Amino acid sequence: MNTFAADDAAVGALRSAFHGEVIGPDDESYEHHRRVWNGSIDRKPGLIARCADPTDVVNAVRFGRENSLLTAVRSGGHSFPGLSVCDDGLVIDLRPMDGIRVDPENRTVRAQAGVLLGELDQVTQQFGLAVPAGIVTHTGLAGLTLGGGIGWIMRKYGLTIDQLISVRMVTADGDTVTASAEENPDMFWGVRGGGGNFGIVTDFEFHLNPLGPQVMAGTVYWPVEQAVPVLRFYRDWIAGCPDELMTIVALRRAPATPAVPAELAGQRLIGIAGCYAGSVSEGQTALQALKSFGSPVLDFCAPKPYLEHQQSFDPSFRPGRWYYVRSCDVAELTDDVIDIIAEYGRRILSPITSLALWQLGGAVARVGEDETAFNGRGAGHSFNINGNSETAEGFDHEREWARDFWTALKPYHTSVYVNFLMEEGESRIEQAYGPEKYRRLKTLKRTYDPTNFFRLNQNVRPG
Structure with missing residues (x-):
């Protein structure tokens, strides 16, 4: 049952003041605009305010407050737990503001x-x-x-x-x-x-x-059965790598695409993706050891436009699929952590389930820990464990894989990246910031949003 709290007169006043679109459940475009990137999220807001400019944002916020509406804010709609949409309340959609x-x-x-x-x-x-x-x-x-x-x-x-x-x-x-x-x-x-x-x-x-426009970048893959030696090589190789080099470890099944030989499609692989933020020639030198380690079955690491490399992971995260993530940071890739990664790589079932293990350090770690609210600059690596499926079918299994993987790593958890959280409760949000920063954020929240109007987020309640 629709429990939207604002009456027709209030909605009419908002529409008349609005430069963008105000969309309700009876509007033709409602079904399209209520959807978000994560297909497992199926929520039906009472109203969607698609803002054309900052004045629209002001009017939408005041409308939400005056009518005591649960209010979500959406930019790209990529929130893993779907915090950019809500049932029965107001969605302030910023996507038309793309200047x-x-x-x-x-x-x-x-x-x-x-x-x-x-x-x-x-x-x-x-x-x-x-x-x-x-x-x-x-x-x-x-x-x-x-x-x-x-x-x-x-x-x-x-x-x-x-x-x-x-x-x-x-x-x-x-x-x-x-x-x-x-x-x-x-x-x-x-x-x-x-x-x-x-x-x-x-x-x-x-x-x-x-940067660019050409960079040396891409992913090199080996069979998942070689994960342990690949990861031990990787650990040693990045220990002295320059700041220009950024890498991500990937676990996944090989997709059935023209770039992948038919005999490899569906096979479980471990990949190391790299991007060198410097000259192509220096990048070729820096990435040569990766490309020549063992016997890779796929090598997409080559000079290419930065724009092309930035799009390379897009097919793995298409809108509308069912996504679930668990995340943690770890200090280092010990032998035990490597063994866990290899074990769960062998267990991947869904063709779109994956691990992205981010290398941190470099310039990230050189900013003072107290200079920003972001926490965990000293972490070594960040796990993004994705248990995904195309539809609801098989989704429960993929979530369990992600949860079990995360639990196996629990003895090694340090911090966690707030953008990789699901709806996991206040204690996890506090862990994302650490106790001292969390207290400071609560004080700031009390100053700027004492009623917690902006609460559909990884919420820091007023303290």
């Missing part, structure tokens, strides 16, 4: 909150520049940034938040404020890792960094 403006002389870019990573890359790469941001191009820039932002060039240029200059945002009171190192610095500290707890960011300004 991007590059200042090549000062190496800065302004991007609105509805921008996707691929859109940002397409514009900035025209100038041979980039913001460190993610590995799947249809991810929303806003959610990725507010949680920290890990990606292919972070070991050279830091997290996405480490290149953030300022934000414009709408608070829970419907006011518009700027946060930067000079203006509202407490808020600026909080939005760099604290998620959407303090307001809706409508505009971001970033430093840009030289």
